[in-house]
Amino acid sequence: MIELTNVSRRFGEVTAVDRISLTVETGETCVLVGSSGCGKSTTLRMINRLLPHSAGDIRVDGQDIREVDLQQLRLNMGYAIQGTGLFPHWTVARNIALVPQLQGWERARIEARVTELLDMLGLSPAEYADKYPAQLSGGQAQRVGVARALAADPNILLMDEPFGALDAITRENLQNEMLRIQRRLRKTTVFVTHDIDEALRLADRIAVMDQGRILQHDTPDAILRQPASAFVESLVGSQDRGLKLAALQSVAEVMQRHPQPRQAVPEKVSVGAQDSLRQALSVMLWQQLSELPVVDDQGLELGVLTRERLWRETA
Numbered sequence: 001m002i003e004l005t006n007v008s009r010r011f012g013e014v015t016a017v018d019r020i021s022l023t024v025e026t027g028e029t030c031v032l033v034g035s036s037g038c039g040k041s042t043t044l045r046m047i048n049r050l051l052p053h054s055a056g057d058i059r060v061d062g063q064d065i066r067e068v069d070l071q072q073l074r075l076n077m078g079y080a081i082q083g084t085g086l087f088p089h090w091t092v093a094r095n096i097a098l099v100p101q102l103q104g105w106e107r108a109r110i111e112a113r114v115t116e117l118l119d120m121l122g123l124s125p126a127e128y129a130d131k132y133p134a135q136l137s138g139g140q141a142q143r144v145g146v147a148r149a150l151a152a153d154p155n156i157l158l159m160d161e162p163f164g165a166l167d168a169i170t171r172e173n174l175q176n177e178m179l180r181i182q183r184r185l186r187k188t189t190v191f192v193t194h195d196i197d198e199a200l201r202l203a204d205r206i207a208v209m210d211q212g213r214i215l216q217h218d219t220p221d222a223i224l225r226q227p228a229s230a231f232v233e234s235l236v237g238s239q240d241r242g243l244k245l246a247a248l249q250s251v252a253e254v255m256q257r258h259p260q261p262r263q264a265v266p267e268k269v270s271v272g273a274q275d276s277l278r279q280a281l282s283v284m285l286w287q288q289l290s291e292l293p294v295v296d297d298q299g300l301e302l303g304v305l306t307r308e309r310l311w312r313e314t315a
C-alpha cells in the first residue's frame with residue numbers, strides 16, 4: 001500500500017504538488033490524470049525518491065520512505081517512462097536484466113526470467129533478445145521498457161506516460177497487454193497519463209489533478225457519473241459520457257444468457273461476450289438491430305443483448 005499524506009513539492013517559487021493525500025491499496029491500479037504541468041510526474045517521482053518531497057509524509061506498506069534504504073526502495077519499485085530510457089548500447093536482454101543483475105541473481109535465473117518476460121509481452125525471445133533498442137519499433141521498445149520494470153518482480157509499478165508517444169492502435173494493444181498482466185500479477189501500480197480514455201480503461205481508481213491538487217479520487221464509474229467539479233466534468237467530456245460508460249462494461253455482465261449455447265451466428269451481426277457495451281452499441285447502430293446475439297470465442301451463441309437492456313445499463 002502507498003500512502004501520501006499532505007505531500008507537497010516546491011521548485012523555488014513554484015508549488016508543483018500542493019498538500020495532496022492519496023492512498024493506493026495493495027494490488028490496485030491508480031491512474032493520475034490531468035493536463036500538462038498539473039504535478040502528475042512530480043507526484044510519481046516522489047514515491048521512488050527521484051525527487052524528495054518538500055513536506056508531508058509518504059509511506060509504503062506503513063514505512064516512511066525516507067527511512068528505507070534508497071536502493072532497497074527502488075529495487076522494490078519497477079519504473080517505466082515514456083521514451084523507455086533503455087540503454088542504447090545494451091541488447092534487449094541486457095536491458096531487461098538490469099535490476100536482477102543488480103540484485104545478484106544467477107545467470108541461468110536471469111536468462112529464464114528474460115525469456116519469460118519477452119514471451120509475456122508478446123516478443124519472441126529468439127528474435128528480440130539480442131536486438132538493440134534502435135532496431136525496435138516504438139511499441140516494441142515500450143514493451144521492453146515494461147518488461148524491464150517487471151524484471152525483478154517488484155511489488156510496486158510506477159509508470160509515467162509509458163504509452164504516450166505511440167500511435168493509437170499500438171497504444172490500445174499495449175493497454176490490453178497491461179490489463180492482462182495486471183489481472184495476472186496484481187501489482188500495486190501508479191500510472192500517469194494525460195489521456196482520460198487511457199485512465200478510464202486502466203484504472204481501478206483515478207486521481208484527477210489540477211494545479212498540484214487532487215480534485216477527485218474515485219472509480220472510473222463514479223468519475224463519469226458524479227464528477228466532483230466543472231473541471232472534472234470537462235475532462236471526462238459531458239457529451240460522450242454515455243459512450244465512455246458503455247466502454248467500461250462488458251457485454252457478458254448484462255447479456256441475457258440462453259440455458260445452453262446455440263449454433264454459431266455470423267460475426268458481422270453478433271458481439272463477443274468479452275466485448276464492451278460500446279462495441280455492442282456500435283454494431284447495433286451499424287446493422288440497424290435492436291437485439292444482438294452474443295457469441296463465445298468459437299462463435300457459438302451464448303445469449304442476447306437487447307437495446308432496452310443496454311440503454312438501462314448506460315443510463
Ligand SMILES: Nc1ncnc2c1ncn2[C@@H]1O[C@H](COP(=O)(O)OP(=O)(O)OP(=O)(O)O)[C@@H](O)[C@H]1O
Pocket residue numbers: 011014015016034035036037038039040041042043194
Ligand atoms: N525540476 C523542476 N524545476 C522547476 N520546476 C519544475 C521541475 N519539475 C517540474 N516543475 C514544475 O512543476 C509543475 C508540475 O510539473 P510535472 O512535470 O509534475 O507536471 P505533469 O502533470 O507531469 O506534466 P506533463 O504531463 O507535461 O509531464 C510544472 O509547473 C513544472 O514546470
